[in-house]
Amino acid sequence: MDKIWLVFQREYLVRVRKKSFIVMTILGPLLMALVMIVPVGLMMMSDDTKTIQVLDESGLFADKFVSNEDFRYVPVPGPVEAAKTNYLASEDAGLLYIPQLDIDKPRGIQLFSQKSASMTVISALEKQVKQELEAIKFAKSGIDQKVLDQIKTSVDINTVNLSTEGEKSSNVGITSLAGFMGAFLIYLFIFIYGAQIMRGVIEEKTSRILEVMVSSVKPFQLMAGKIMGIAAVGLTQFLLWIVLTSAVYAGVSSAFKLDRFSEAKIGQTVQTMQTEKDAAQAQEIHEALSAVQNLNLPLLVGGFLFYFLGGYLLYGALFGAVGAAVDSETDSQQFMMPITIPLILSFIVAQTIIMKDPNGPVAFWMSMIPLTSPVVMMLRLPFGVPGWELALSMVLLMAGFVGTIWVAARIYRVGILMYGKKITYRELSKWMFYKG
Amino acid sequence: MQPILQIQGVSKRYEAHQALNQVSFEVPKGSIFGLLGPNGAGKTSLIRIITQITGPDEGRVFFEGQPLQPHHVKEIGYLPEERGLYKKMKVGEQLVYLARLRGLSKAEAVQKIKAWAQRLDLTTWLTKNVEDLSKGMQQKVQFIASVLHEPKLLILDEPFSGFDPVNANLIKDEILQLRDQGCTIIFSTHRMESVEQLCDEIVLINQSQIVLSGIVREVRARFRTQTYLVEGRGKLLITSPDFKVLQQTQQGNKFTAQVQLENNTGPNDLLRYLIERVEVHLLQETVPSIHDIFVQTVQQTSRQ
Incomplete structure (x- = not known):
């Protein structure tokens, strides 16, 4: 031994x-x-505010684009060719061009950017435009935005382990x-x-x-x-x-x-x-x-x-x-x-x-x-x-x-x-x- | 005096291969005992049984009259043919470790290591890693590891293989000194020169059996062939049927010859015969060397 x-x-x-x-x-x-912190850190780092120039020929979105932490919106004057030239001279992240729109079939919205725009930017802008168009449509159909907000429901199921010793909330x-x-x-x-x-x-x-x-x-x-x-x-x-x-x-x-x-x-x-x-x-x-x-x-x-x-x-x-x-x-x-x-x-x-x-x-x-x-x-x-x-x-x-x-x-x-x-x-x- | 080691009818098989077959012999205390044999004869198998690395299938081994027991490990030192050291360990620590595994306390081990290191010129190397040592130094360390616990029986398997002549001599002197201090040494080798210089007794193993054993002097005497070396001046011409010339060289007026006696004649008969014909300078019996005996015996027994 x-x-x-x-x-x-x-x-x-x-x-x-x-x-x-x-x-x-x-x-x-x-x-x-590091494995846990680095991805979070990287996400935070890319989080600086991007400036998006907006050329709205439809007139539907006046003042609708509200700047937030992620994006700063700057309205620019037309026509589109002039706006593009000006944009190239700037260092902004993108130029959003909204032509005259048919509300039911919105086509022809374009995002000009000097580097390829990221997925997050595009989906954020799409979401914004979509919300505004929907709001207009709701208004037209006579549905109040407040009613709509009330209807939206968030569900979250809490799991609870039941045993003779009593209940314990568990999290799968x-x-x-x-x-x-x-x-x-x-x-x-x-x-x-x-x-x-x-x-x-x-x-x-x-x-x-x-x-x-x-x-x-x-x-x-x-x-x-x-x-x-x-x-x-x-x-x-x-x-x-x-x-x-x-x-x-x-x-x-x-x-x-x-x-x-x-x-x-x-x-x-x-x-x-x-x-x-x-x-x-x-x-x-x-x-x-x-x-x-x-x-x-x-x-x-x-x-x-x-x-x-x-x-x-x-x-x-x-x-x-x-x-x-x-x-x-x-x-x-x-x-x-x-x-x-x-x-x-x-x-x-x-x-x-x-x-x-x-x-x-x-x-x-x-x-x-x-x-x-x-x-x-x-x-x-x-x-x-x-x-x-x-x-x-x-x-x-x-x-x-x-x-x-x-x-x-x-x-x-x-x-x-x-x-x-x-x-x-x-x-x-x-x-x-x-x-x- | 009671022999330090008695081997009685030991056999060992590995599957189809019979490594040892009914081997019996005794090693007297305080001697240097040669365990000889060609490669694959069973020497290492036997040594592994004595060092209790494996056990015999048959037969018994006694150490100082007692059946071999695990605690006898303390009394036995072993320098295997395949030997090495932990490369990433300090020399001193390694020696302490090996000594403690042989039952020494830490303090004893440290004290003895110091003494041995001084004797073999290793003191400055004790704090170095083994891998920094030359091969010769490593061999010295291995030798020290096998004798640190002052074993009564020291088993050396091809101790000189890989040693340069200087270190080989150094180790040879240490072996003789250990013998003088009362340590018994089993010396396994197939290099015969060192056997004649060192060994008192030998056994020769071939094909898993003992084919020859005894005190070196007696073994050589047993192999006498009544052959004499003669040298002298004159022209040697032997015509007698009593003397057979095995070999003869003549250089000018000087001759050298190997003469074998036949028909129950003695050396004096040869001398008388020679004196009448030539001027004799030397007449000496030619005793076969252990090397010759080894080769002859191995060839004979292998043929059978």
Whole structure:
């Protein structure tokens, strides 16, 4: 046991002290934050006010174009040829030309621009023109705009989870996202750290240190120490990410005053909103935030840790066995395939079938099979899984990793002392029955 | 005195290949013991059984009279033929790690590493990464790793392969010194010059079986062929049926010849015969070298 501990320490310390580990630990959350912030930032950056010149020959739109945050409208005099020449001399975003119009069949409206106009600009202008024409038509048909506004209805269905413990407002979007995040992290970590185990074993093989090692420690101890050491590296990185991300979140939340949307203050906040639209948005943010708070976090975090460790041990042992069976990473492909397929499959299926029907038969079976359960069960967990299913899945996963570790240890034991030999599946299966 | 290692009827099979077949021998304490054999004879299989990397299918191994146990790892040092180090680790840390796996405490390990590094001129390199070391230096580090825990039994598998002559001599001296301190050394090789210089006893394994064993001097004596080297002045012409000339060279008035005695004659008979005819400067028995014995025995047993 103390030897496993020594191996564990070496594997852990060597990796944690690497520069790449430190860099990734710091950059990880920043990169994730960037992925979220950059698109928003870009959208905001392109948000400066565009000036649109308007030449209205129909006379229908006089004073109807009201400048706002996005567009500033400037009426220009005709005729159209002169307006075009003037426009070319200006730096404005576009020239909107509205000829004499037949209200029923409005044709011939043109937007001249020096660069190709973006979709958002065109649709905004189309919407504006359409609204004005509709308003004119309503007026002609004797329908009052106020009546129309009253008829317009906005519907928003709130989902509520009903259980014996009481009601909890749930948010399918947030629930799916939480499950998806957990599943994705497990998937990612198994791949990254599973591959590290394999690479570690191959490195020991190519540097010819293994025979020295196995004359002092049992191959199983070496494998166990390595797998656990690398798991600890993964968990360390994960914990550091959580700490850093919470720090970033705290920063973001104070910068954007997310506090305003908490249960206690939401009523007050909604009242301070100037427009109805802003109030609705505030309500939405409040619901999303409270859905996050309503997730069963202890269950999710506990489930995550269990399925992360279980899945990692199961796959880690297999990756270790592959590393032992081959001489270099390039040879590992043929043995990697059958291992990675269930993992990739579970992740692909996760996004389609299981997200749509988290309690269906596909989801059920895939969350029972140990090779797929870490990802799939993690995805189902936020939607609520019956206790017996969870227990069965966990027992099966434990049985699964004990089984794979047994198989892997046998392949490992023989493989690490084989040099320069191309191994086939048939040979691998024979290795399992070699005596000590 | 009780032998440090007893191998009794050990056999090992790998699928279709018989690696060891009923191998038995004893290694006396405090000796340098040569484990010889051509490539693929089963030397490494046997060593892996002694170091408990694998177990025998049949037979038993005793260490100081006790059946071999996992805790004996502490008493055994091993320098395998396929050897290496963790490249990205500091030399000192690596040695501490390997020593602790062999049961040393951290403090003991550090203290012994310092002493060995000084002895082999490595002190300034302890804080460097292994990959920064030359190959010769790495081999020194590997050697230190195998002896740090002061094993009672040290197994060296082709220890000189890849060493330059200077380092080979250095290691040879260390091996002799360890022997003088009471360490028993099993020395596996197919390079025979070093065997004659170092080994007290040998076993020769060919095709998974022991084909020859004993004290080096006695083994060589066993292979005596009653052949003598003679040198002298004059023209040598042997006509007696008692003496068979195997080889003869004449340079001016000087001759050299290999003469084999037959019909139960002794060296004195040869000398008497020669003195009457030529001036004898040298008469010396030609004892076959371990190399000759090795080649001869391996060829014979392989033919059978």
